[in-house]
Amino acid sequence: xxxxxxxxxxxxxxxxxxxxxxxxxxxxxxxxxxxxxxxxxxxxxxxxxxxxxxxxxxxxxxxxxxxxxxxxxxxxxxxx
Amino acid sequence: xxxxxxxxxxxxxxxxxxxxxxxxxxxxxxxxxxxxxxxxxxxxxxxxxxxxxxxxxxxxxxxxxxxxxxxxxxxxxxxx
DNA sequence: TCCTGAATTTCCCGTTCGGGAAATTTTCTT
DNA sequence: AAGAAAATTTCCCGAACGGGAAATTCAGGA
Numbered sequence: 001x002x003x004x005x006x007x008x009x010x011x012x013x014x015x016x017x018x019x020x021x022x023x024x025x026x027x028x029x030x031x032x033x034x035x036x037x038x039x040x041x042x043x044x045x046x047x048x049x050x051x052x053x054x055x056x057x058x059x060x061x062x063x064x065x066x067x068x069x070x071x072x073x074x075x076x077x078x079x080x
Numbered sequence: 081x082x083x084x085x086x087x088x089x090x091x092x093x094x095x096x097x098x099x100x101x102x103x104x105x106x107x108x109x110x111x112x113x114x115x116x117x118x119x120x121x122x123x124x125x126x127x128x129x130x131x132x133x134x135x136x137x138x139x140x141x142x143x144x145x146x147x148x149x150x151x152x153x154x155x156x157x158x159x160x
Numbered sequence: 161t162c163c164t165g166a167a168t169t170t171c172c173c174g175t176t177c178g179g180g181a182a183a184t185t186t187t188c189t190t
Numbered sequence: 191a192a193g194a195a196a197a198t199t200t201c202c203c204g205a206a207c208g209g210g211a212a213a214t215t216c217a218g219g220a
Binding site: 003005007021048052058059070072 | 084
């Protein structure tokens with residue numbers, strides 16, 4: 001479970017995962033349906049990458065994204 | 081802990097969190113340092129939002145992003 | 161209905177992404 | 191270690207998309 005605070009955090013984690021899977025950048029790009037350059041920039045920690053593709057790459061690497069700490073449903077009425 | 085498989089998943093979760101915090105879109109946008117439209121599109125589940133800002137909004141809402149399921153360090157020649 | 165506040169869509173500009181190949185860096189073989 | 195192969199990164203230019211701010215539209219209240 002890796003915490004993602006910055007694009008660089010994700011980029012580093014993604015690259016390690018890719019290598020662990022013995023995938024080249026072109027292979028990963030192909031599998032994720034993105035360009036090779038995107039993978040390069042993503043791993044480089046480029047801040048402006050698009051979530052859509054980011055998600056695809058993460059998915060291909062077998063990773064899952066989670067959000068934690070966000071408040072549940074509006075505190076209107078508890079449950080019922 | 082909410083799993084994010086699609087931009088829509090995140091958008092929905094974000095919107096609920098925002099309302100739970102009684103924040104308007106402009107307020108959230110201001111707090112996150114993004115534009116109002118970004119929040120609108122983000123909650124709408126637009127796929128191409130930029131990770132950089134996405135991260136900022138999640139953070140403002142008190143959420144933290146995690147990646148899970150990715151392989152550990154590459155099986156390189158260890159020890160050596 | 162009219163007013164207030166909020167959410168959404170539009171317009172224009174800056175940005176990223178994409179494809180192929182060369183240049184650079186890294187890793188492996190001999 | 192040296193040579194070579196493979197992989198990674200960078201470049202260019204154009205199209206498509208995202209982003210900010212304003213204007214419009216929607217919903218609710220007096």
